[in-house]
Amino acid sequence: MSEVLELTKELVKRESITPLDEGCQDLVATRLKKLGFAIKHLPFGEVSNLWATYGKGEKTLTLLGHTDVVPTGPIEKWTNDPFEPTERDGLLFGRGAADMKGSVAAFVVAAEEFCKKNPNPNGRLSIMLTSDEEGPAKDGVRKVIKYLTDLGEKIDWCLVGEPTAEKRLGDVIKIGRRGSINGEINIRGIQGHAAYPHNAENPIHTSSEALNEIVALQWPDESGQFPDSVLQVSNIKSGTGAHNVIPGELSLKLNVRYSPSISSQTVIEAVEGILQKHKLNFSAEWEDSGAPFLTTSTTLIDCAIESITNVTGVNEVEQSTAGGTSDGRFIAPTGSEVVEVGPLNASIHKIDEAVSIEELEMLTEIYGKVITKLLT
Numbered sequence: 589m590s591e592v593l594e595l596t597k598e599l600v601k602r603e604s605i606t607p608l609d610e611g612c613q614d615l616v617a618t619r620l621k622k623l624g625f626a627i628k629h630l631p632f633g634e635v636s637n638l639w640a641t642y643g644k645g646e647k648t649l650t651l652l653g654h655t656d657v658v659p660t661g662p663i664e665k666w667t668n669d670p671f672e673p674t675e676r677d678g679l680l681f682g683r684g685a686a687d688m689k690g691s692v693a694a695f696v697v698a699a700e701e702f703c704k705k706n707p708n709p710n711g712r713l714s715i716m717l718t719s720d721e722e723g724p725a726k727d728g729v730r731k732v733i734k735y736l737t738d739l740g741e742k743i744d745w746c747l748v749g750e751p752t753a754e755k756r757l758g759d760v761i762k763i764g765r766r767g768s769i770n771g772e773i774n775i776r777g778i779q780g781h782a783a784y785p786h787n788a789e790n791p792i793h794t795s796s797e798a799l800n801e802i803v804a805l806q807w808p809d810e811s812g813q814f815p816d817s818v819l820q821v822s823n824i825k826s827g828t829g830a831h832n833v834i835p836g837e838l839s840l841k842l843n844v845r846y847s848p849s850i851s852s853q854t855v856i857e858a859v860e861g862i863l864q865k866h867k868l869n870f871s872a873e874w875e876d877s878g879a880p881f882l883t884t885s886t887t888l889i890d891c892a893i894e895s896i897t898n899v900t901g902v903n904e905v906e907q908s909t910a911g912g913t914s915d916g917r918f919i920a921p922t923g924s925e926v927v928e929v930g931p932l933n934a935s936i937h938k939i940d941e942a943v944s945i946e947e948l949e950m951l952t953e954i955y956g957k958v959i960t961k962l963l964t
């Protein structure tokens with residue numbers, strides 16, 4: 589009987605679509621409490637969060653994960669019920685099996701094995717879980733880390749269990765992520781009759797040169813670890829639908845995925861600078877959904893790679909910064925090393941999401957080795 593498989597199934601059965609947790613964290617907390625973990629439930633709004641710590645010592649290793657899952661999509665397209673975990677061909681199918689209830693189960697089983705062998709570790713092991721990773725991520729790790737920082741808590745190493753592998757377990761880990769900023773710009777003109785343009789001001793016409801400059805914006809990456817930062821206009825809207833009406837307003841939405849070579853302020857100043865230069869009457873709203881990070885200290889990276897090679901035999905572990913954002917973005921600014929190691933990401937968010945049962949076992953072993961190396 590595989591312990592990590594059984595626990596993953598128990599978690600997958602709970603229909604915890606963001607921001608719901610549906611008892612996942614209670615299940616984890618009950619098992620950790622038995623080991624002697626101190627348990628703190630930190631709910632914010634509708635979101636459940638868990639902070640569990642074991643042992644004392646100067647350094648803290650945090651295993652970071654989420655218990656929420658994305659919606660299933662059309663349920664009739666699934667081979668089995670997405671919340672009825674099902675084994676087939678060496679895989680476990682179910683929503684969240686790979687992203688990331690399997691990793692959460694692996695955290696727990698690895699912690700159980702570690703604590704039994706090391707009643708007095710040389711440092712502190714903690715597990716942080718949220719039910720708001722897949723959603724707006726406002727009441728999850730963002731709030732938990734603020735709460736902990738206010739208490740004077742500090743994390744030294746943060747191992748995130750997000751699915752990072754591409755073809756086989758251990759081939760890719762993440763050591764950084766890009767930042768993301770959204771902008772919404774409104775450019776005002778004067779609405780009028782197309783036959784009397786001198787009585788109107790067409791924002792499509794007045795903004796066209798500025799838009800040309802805005803879409804050409806890009807910033808080179810200087811770290812050599814990220815792609816260049818490129819601006820993308822994702823929506824543009826103007827006009828009433830009639831041929832003979834000059835619109836009074838033009839609105840556009842844009843997004844930039846950016847490397848640590850620039851900040852969100854760089855983007856804001858560049859875009860607004862162009863709009864001002866062209867003397868446009870505009871308003872702009874910005875939402876920074878997380879700063880970029882890059883882990884440059886090597887303790888956790890080396891430890892993760894060594895453990896991966898040891899367990900899986902993979903010798904060339906790619907250290908990637910690609911993909912979207914993760915909750916690591918909230919931990920990295922506190923000064924913690926952040927590394928993401930998890931199962932294959934090929935099926936995540938899809939119909940028939942699945943995780944390899946054998947790799948789940950190996951993942952548990954990898955986490956166990958990382959914990960042991962850092963805390964003994």
Ligand SMILES: [Zn+2]
Pocket residue numbers: 654687688721750751
């Ligand atoms: Zn995830």
